[in-house]
Amino acid sequence: MSSTETDQRGPRSQRSQEADKPHRRKGEKKYSCDECGKGYPVKAYLKRHQVIHTGEKPFSCDLCGKSFSWKGSLKTHQLIHSEVKAYSCDQCGRAFTHSSNLRSHLATHSGIKAYSCDQCGRAFTHSSSLRSHLVTHSGIKAYSCDICGKNFSQSGSRNTHLRIHTGHDVYCCDQCGKHFATDAALQRHMFTHTEERPYKCDRCEKTFKTPRYLRRHQLYYCYCSINLVLL
Incomplete structure (x- = not known):
């Protein structure tokens, strides 16, 4: 066999071997989660996802102690403490820390409430607001006040209520002395001392x-x- 034939066969043999190797298709997800079956193209993405199932939150905020599963989530959270609000609404001027919060806020100006409750008909701008509202119909009040035992269907309502006990940001009626956890609640209460009826039935x-x-x-x-x- 001549050296020329050997040299010619060599490259052809290598090409043949390369052709026999399995080629990974673009977008192929070869790493799957044993818990939920979700697939990922890169092993690092799978490891990042698996933290959801373990409940591990190794990244904590030095200022408030809140913990997060991922470092990126911690960095996003820390913007709240920086008081930097770079995203402002061009309609009302309200500013936000994150662009996602601004996008969510802009929906309130559109007047479109595409998510409605099939039990009472109340409509909401965001699906998350509808989900929170639906809990009120379930009758489940899983969040209780450690001080007085009052139960709430939402954690936010419980946290707002706690201000009454802590004295933090409590709003007091200067006519009857009743205390409220939010300024909005105080403003609604003030109408009870007047003859004003600002809420009108459109029917x-x-x-x-x-x-x-x-x-x-x-x-x-x-x-x-x-x-x-009836109709």
Whole structure:
């Protein structure tokens, strides 16, 4: 066999071996999670995902102690403490720490409430708000106050309530001395001391002092809404 033939066969043999090797298709997810079956193209992505199942949160904030599963989430959280709000709404001027919060806020200006409750008809701008609202219909109150034992369906409501016990940012009515956890709650309460009824039913024109009374009226007492149901 001549050296020329050997040299020629060599490259052909190498090409043949390369052709026999399995080629990974673009987007192929060869690493899958044993817990949920979700696949990833890179092993590092799989390891990052598996933290969800272990519940491990090794990255904690030095300022408030809140812990996170990923370093990126911690960095995003720390912007809250920096007080830097680089994303502002060009319609109302309200500023936000994250661009995602600004996008979520902009939906409130559109007036579109695409997510409605199939139990009471109340509509929401965001799906997350609807999910939080649905808990109120379940009757489940999984969050309780450690001080007075009062139960709440949402953790945010419980945390707001705790301000009454801690005295932090408590709003007091200067007419009757009643305390409230939020300024909005105080403002609603103030209408009870006046004859003002700013909340009007768009079905029968009846007015109310609080949005709670208006919603109750529309659900159970409004003659127009009853007719709509019957029709």
